Amino acid sequence: MDTLTQLVLLSLAAGTPLVFAALGELVVEKSGVLNLGVEGMMLVGAVASFIVAARTQSPWLGVGAGALAAAMLAFVFAVIALTLRANQVATGLALSLFGVGLSAFVGRDFLSVVIEGITPIHIDRLTDIPVVGRLLFGHNPLVYASLVLFACVQWFLYGTRAGLVLRAVGEAPQSAHAIGYHVIAIRYAAVLFGGACAGLGGAFLAVAYTPSWVEGMTAGRGWIALAIVVFATWKPWRVLVGAYLFGSVTLAQFQAQAAGVAVASQLLAMLPYVATIVVLAIISRDATTIRLNAPASLGKAYHPE
């Protein structure tokens, strides 16, 4: 197999956790809620999926558990930020700090456990077609799942009435309330969906990509996912582009080492974080674009009375 095909395959895999997490956060933000707890939810999703996969020998059950656990954490966020109307920034931070602590706590007995992870598919004859075979039929099943999720989010937001209502809640909650929609309930649903997606992203890391459990194994991907949503100016297809772009940047480290570039690994490992900062600055520079594309009520608490 040639290196280019290999690189595309690896980039798609590296970008997939970001696709899951960023698409979920996109829907959350479209409903007008800013949940900064993505990193914490991803970690909890990762540890829950790994534990269940290790205990039941079924990685797929693990994936479900990861999504569920992260959605439960998102529910805590929803109660505090939506029902109790706490500051969303502070609550999101709390969620991330809590998720780091919780995942380290429950995962301590699973640090050196080995599990049978979810491996890329192989369909006889189809996958064996030169070049395109691997590109079309050689990915991890969860990579396909993330693409299905993308299609669903795109269709839901821009092709269904429910999606229109969700966007209306994010743009003008007062008006949505006035015409009879339950703003808080819709935001709850969005936050839970976002949590489940972040959990899927974490689960992909723990039971498919590595597969293993290491404390803090998301290494900032939750925060990068938040940056990708800004980079995408809240458009699903640009989330996809951004996620794969960042996926390939995380690979550059290993590619450079394989190519024998004489730079310390720590300095190369900085690349994704530096890239995030640079990209964020470039995109945000034009304040008008951000203002026009960001949901108008993003991060603001909604008071029905």
Place this chain on the structure above:
Amino acid sequence: MRAFFEARPQPSRLAVWMAPVLATGATLVIGFIVFEAFDKNPLAAFYAFFIQPVATRYGVAELLLKATPLMLIATGLAIGYRANVWNIGAEGQLTLGAMAGGGLALLAGDDSWPAFVLLPAMFACGALAGMAWAAIPAWLRTRFNANEILTSLMLVYIATLLLSWLVHGPWRDPEGYNFPQSKLFSDNALLPNLLAETRLNVGLALALAIVALAWLFVRRHIVGFEMRVAGLAPAAANYAGISARRNVWLGMLAGGACAGLAGVGEAAGPIGQLLPSMSPGYGFAAIIVAFVGRLHPLGIVLASLLMSLLYLGGESAQMNLALPSAVTGLFQGTLLFFLLAADVFVNYRVRIARSAPRPAT
């Protein structure tokens, strides 16, 4: 019967100060459940977690030692948070501070500089390095409108990798059996002890002095007042001509300077050399300290003691109860959750209406 939140005509001052107490109590209840779930006798566990670590003179000194960086960083962060400037990268600014202060100590080498010159110089370098690291998100925010939450956090990862590179490479102790660590600092680069036979050093005095200074700035200086206005009523601040740009810079630099000082305090205090990790998450725990302390100096000092006790309790639980020390992070997060939840009572009160008529839908 149904219960609902009713807006208070004015925020309740009582609720502002009761919320942390309520949150601490609720966290203890969660602690009770966790200990119960791990088949530990809760009373014995509470003793091991909250009493035993501070039952000795040495323990109290450790409590103060760990509270020092927490109160210092939280004080700096609180200045920014009051003006809605969200610096969450204090962990990175601490790392840079330790790196710069420690770098100077390594450069000075063996006792060539007297301590009264070297230590202040180390603190100055650390504060400047922390400020420089915090200046990056400030500049990106004011010049490029980039969200300071994300940029300051990304810089934490970069700072950690930078320090890791230094202690694995250029600054590694050649006689250190290949461990990733620098040489030990000379005695002149170590902070003098405050209490004999403990690790408590003069860093505490420095931290308390800075807490007092910050209080004077916020309460007595016009700029501190303007920053508070900007946080409470951004539109009014804008109308009054208060520069949002200056607030971002001041808020970020104050946080960076304090975190940098805390980094030097760790390097020149309990650690005495540079290691790949200079802090068990003080930069993040300080965010919780700032909130639990209500962004108020006295509150921050008290909250830093509470958070320090959680660190000590985690260590003690690991030794005495065979519980993982990660339980500290769990309690820290729980505390902040409960605090944010309890804050609802600041602006709202619960009303119970008897069979209130349901609004027509």
